[in-house]
Amino acid sequence: xxxxxxxxxxxxxxxxxxxxxxxxxxxxxxxxxxxxxxxxxxxxxxxxxxxxxxxxxxxxxxxxxxxxxxxxxxxxxxxxxxxxxxxxxxxxxxxxxxxxxxxxxxxxxxxxxxxxxxxxxxxxxxxxxxxxxxxxxxxxxxxxxxxxxxxxxxxxxxxxxxxxxxxxxxxxxxxxxxxxxxxxxxxxxxxxxxxxxxxxxxxxxxxxxxxxxxxxxxxxxxxxxxxxxxxxxxxxxxxxxxxxxxxxxxxxxxxxxxxxxxxxxxxxxxxxxxxxxxxxxxxxxxxxxxxxxxxxxxxxxxxxxxxxxxxxxxxxxxxxxxxxxxxxxxxxxxxxxxxxxxxxxxxxxxxxxxxxxxxxxxx
Amino acid sequence: xxxxxxxxxxxxxxxxxxxxxxxxxxxxxxxxxxxxxxxxxxxxxxxxxxxxxxxxxxxxxxxxxxxxxxxxxxxxxxxxxxxxxxxxxxxxxxxxxxxxxxxxxxxxxxxxxxxxxxxxxxxxxxxxxxxxxxxxxxxxxxxxxxxxxxxxxxxxxxxxxxxxxxxxxxxxxxxxxxxxxxxxxxx
Numbered sequence: 001x002x003x004x005x006x007x008x009x010x011x012x013x014x015x016x017x018x019x020x021x022x023x024x025x026x027x028x029x030x031x032x033x034x035x036x037x038x039x040x041x042x043x044x045x046x047x048x049x050x051x052x053x054x055x056x057x058x059x060x061x062x063x064x065x066x067x068x069x070x071x072x073x074x075x076x077x078x079x080x081x082x083x084x085x086x087x088x089x090x091x092x093x094x095x096x097x098x099x100x101x102x103x104x105x106x107x108x109x110x111x112x113x114x115x116x117x118x119x120x121x122x123x124x125x126x127x128x129x130x131x132x133x134x135x136x137x138x139x140x141x142x143x144x145x146x147x148x149x150x151x152x153x154x155x156x157x158x159x160x161x162x163x164x165x166x167x168x169x170x171x172x173x174x175x176x177x178x179x180x181x182x183x184x185x186x187x188x189x190x191x192x193x194x195x196x197x198x199x200x201x202x203x204x205x206x207x208x209x210x211x212x213x214x215x216x217x218x219x220x221x222x223x224x225x226x227x228x229x230x231x232x233x234x235x236x237x238x239x240x241x242x243x244x245x246x247x248x249x250x251x252x253x254x255x256x257x258x259x260x261x262x263x264x265x266x267x268x269x270x271x272x273x274x275x276x277x278x279x280x281x282x283x284x285x286x287x288x289x290x291x292x293x294x295x296x297x298x299x300x301x302x303x304x305x306x307x308x309x310x311x312x313x314x315x316x317x318x319x320x321x322x323x324x325x326x327x328x329x330x331x332x333x334x335x336x337x338x339x340x341x342x343x344x345x346x347x348x349x350x351x352x353x354x355x356x357x358x359x360x361x362x363x
Numbered sequence: 364x365x366x367x368x369x370x371x372x373x374x375x376x377x378x379x380x381x382x383x384x385x386x387x388x389x390x391x392x393x394x395x396x397x398x399x400x401x402x403x404x405x406x407x408x409x410x411x412x413x414x415x416x417x418x419x420x421x422x423x424x425x426x427x428x429x430x431x432x433x434x435x436x437x438x439x440x441x442x443x444x445x446x447x448x449x450x451x452x453x454x455x456x457x458x459x460x461x462x463x464x465x466x467x468x469x470x471x472x473x474x475x476x477x478x479x480x481x482x483x484x485x486x487x488x489x490x491x492x493x494x495x496x497x498x499x500x501x502x503x504x505x506x507x508x509x510x511x512x513x514x515x516x517x518x519x520x521x522x523x524x525x526x527x528x529x530x531x532x533x534x535x536x537x538x539x540x541x542x543x544x545x546x547x548x549x550x
Contacts, residue, residue, distance in 0.1 A: 041506065049502060050488040060517075061490070061502040068499070069435040073399070078434055080397040085517060089510040105399060112396055231491075238495070249491065 008039040009358045012092035014083070014106055016099035017046040017064035021232070023098045024048060025252075025270045026121060026146060026347075029172045030096065031057055033351035038093075038358070043086055051251040060086060079105030080112075087113035093358045094119060100126075100291060102135045117141050117357055121350065123269055124148070127293045138162035142357050144350045146170040146269065149276055149301050153349045165353055168344035171273040172252045175343050178278060184259035188248065190228075200230035200253065200265040201239075201285065210239045212285060212312050216264055217245055219322040225261070254278065258337060262329055267294035267309070272301050279337035281306040281328040283321050306332045367542050373532050374546075377453055381522040381530055388519035395422060434524065437480035441497035447480035450550055451525045454485045454533035455503060455518070462487050465536030470496055472536075472543040479550060482528070484521055486514070 011034060013027040024046040031040035032055065042052050042059035047067075052059040062082050065075045083106055087095075095110055098121040110118060120140040125148055137143045143164040145156070156164040178184075185192055197220045201209040217227045221244070229241055231249045241247075250256060257263065257278035264283040265271045269292065275282040284307055286294035298309040306328040310321035407415065421427035436450075437443040452469060454462055462485065473479055481498040486505065493500045501521050506513045529550045535543060 039507075041510075047490040047494055047500070049490050049504075053488050058504060058506050059488075059502075060504050060506075060513075061500065063438070063499055067438050067440070069437050069439060070433065074433055077397075077399040080399050081394060081520070084393065084397040085520060086510075086513065089513040089516065090506065091509060108399060109397055 008037065009093040009355075010090055011038045011040045011354060011358075012086065012090060012095045013040055013042045013044075014095060014097045014099075015042065015044045015046055016103075017044075017066060021046055021048050021051075022123075022268045022270045024052070025172050026123070026170050027096065027098045028052065028055055028057075028252075029170050029347035030121070030350050030354065031055070032172065033345070033348045034354070037351075037355060041086075041090055041092070043083060048251075054251065076103055076105035079103055080109045083109040084113055087115060093117065094354060096121060096354060097140075098122075101133050102139070107135075107139060119144060119354055119357065121146060123292065125269075125293050125297055126291055130291055136162075137164060142353060144353060146350070147346055148269075148297060149272060149304050151346075152344060153346075163357075165349070167346035167349040167353075169273045169276065170269075170346040170350065171254065171277050172270065172347075173254050173277075174345055174348075175277055175338065177255060178258055178337075179255055181258045184256040188228075188250070188256055188259050190259055195225045196228055196260045197225040197262045197264060198228050198230060198253075198257070198260040199245075200232075200263070200271070202232055202266045202268070202287065212318070213239050213241060215315060215318045216283075216312060216322065217242060219318050220262075220264075223322060223326050228260070230265075262325055264325070267298035267301075268292070269297070272297050275307060276301060276305045277338065277343060279305065279332075279335070281308075281325055281332055283308045283310065283312075283325040285310065285312045366538060367545060370535060370538060370542065370546060373534065374530070377530050377532050381451075381453070381526070384519045384522035385526050388516060388523060390520070390523045391425065393520070398422075435480070436482045436499045436525075436528075438497055438499055441480070442477060443480045443497075444477045447478055448550070449525060449528035450479040450481050451528045451530040452481055452483045452498075452533050452536075453530055454483060454487075457485070457487065457533055459487050459489055461537070462489065462533060463492060465533045466492075466496060466498075468536035468538070468540075468543065469531075469533070470498075470536075471540065472547050476547055479547070482525060483533075484518075485533075 015023045015027045024044060034040055040057050042057055044059055044061050045064040049059050049061050065072055068075055087109060094117040095115050096119040118140045119142045121144045123146050138161045141161045145166045147167050147169050149169055151166055152168055154166050156166055190196055201213055220227055228246045228248055230253055231247050254274045257280050260280055263280045267284040267286040284298040286298050301307050308321055308325040310317050312318045312321055437447045473481055482501060483498050484501045486503045503514050503517050535546060
């Protein structure tokens, strides 16, 4: 059982279930930086509860509206009751919502339970045609915008409610928590001298990644790489892959990223931050069926890290992309990974803001 | 026959336990407190506003029932029928390996019955496994103080939420396929 400390301020993280575990990972990053200073508890719509508990935090779960067949209004009604129960019992000092669209059920439960302080962690970089969100930022005491690559901390609006800060990029771990290549290979049971590619194309619940995955496996194998496949914790059905592919279920995978010579994955927020932090040459395959503009984000990352961007939809695109990323490996061989000191920690900045909010008098 | 008879007694005991649990929580008060208020699409007339306020007052006094919205147990990706009937599988206090074996046994029996939508109530966080079953999962975590009563209150709420559904103890997944098949046919 996960245990929580009673003498610390209680922070309830409410994380939505997007296409992957990005919202959850971001809240875990904040919670990780709050260790010893607050007691994080999760109310998660993402089903990866075991990874929350494995990181030492308490958690409850409610099925996401994207998975449930319940219509959205009665789902919100159910949400209000479920969150209400949690708020009545836990009595958190602050509720942190991470997601694009705050649910009416959550906001009303906070109102009814008398939750004084609310935070909205709201990742940006939406596609140009994204629908506007009909919730004012002033519904929250604090709005945190996790920064894209190259962003540094700034205060966009100081006044409360709706104080708004932009942080540096948020990654689950700090740079100094990543294992070195040798230690990471040892931990994962990989050969010290092998050539390894890590494929992590997401859970595939919104987009079938099977063809892309099998095509990339074939290309990387032709270049002499052994392929390791990261099984996403919220996958509803596994991708069928050749027998020589080694599946792993490790969280946080970021800790062991440097075990690999090359990484291939979707271009979600967390993946891009992790590619940047690890310094591992990466092939990013933007998912165009999600709300954020992954193609733009991957393009931005190219200015800072050894990254190749490709949709990898066709065999020709995959062959070209793999050839280019293999060239990046050659170009960056012998390069030291980025120094942790040179990478500002956006999660720590957000955690400090949350704690500062708790320290203020309730409105 | 003995095995089936013992299981039927277990099922009846579980049913009694769930009914008792559902009675413990003051559900009406809870649901009233957190009743969702959505903004109306157009401004209401004074008469309509008065009617809404009157209805709310009646519900507050307990003279009118809070309307119950549908809560559907089937998941989008589950392949269950549109109007599938909820089947509650109660699995608190079961270790991870036993739970996996029982769920696999139940899934074998349920695969050919898309008219049933399973809901697993569990205190084991094994969601990577659960996700691949395609069942709705209701998790009952144990939280530290001051939330030590949370697990009990959630159990009560779940007993109420699924009060109209047939319920099986998860141990039913460990019986012979033929026995399970007879049980499921009754659901």
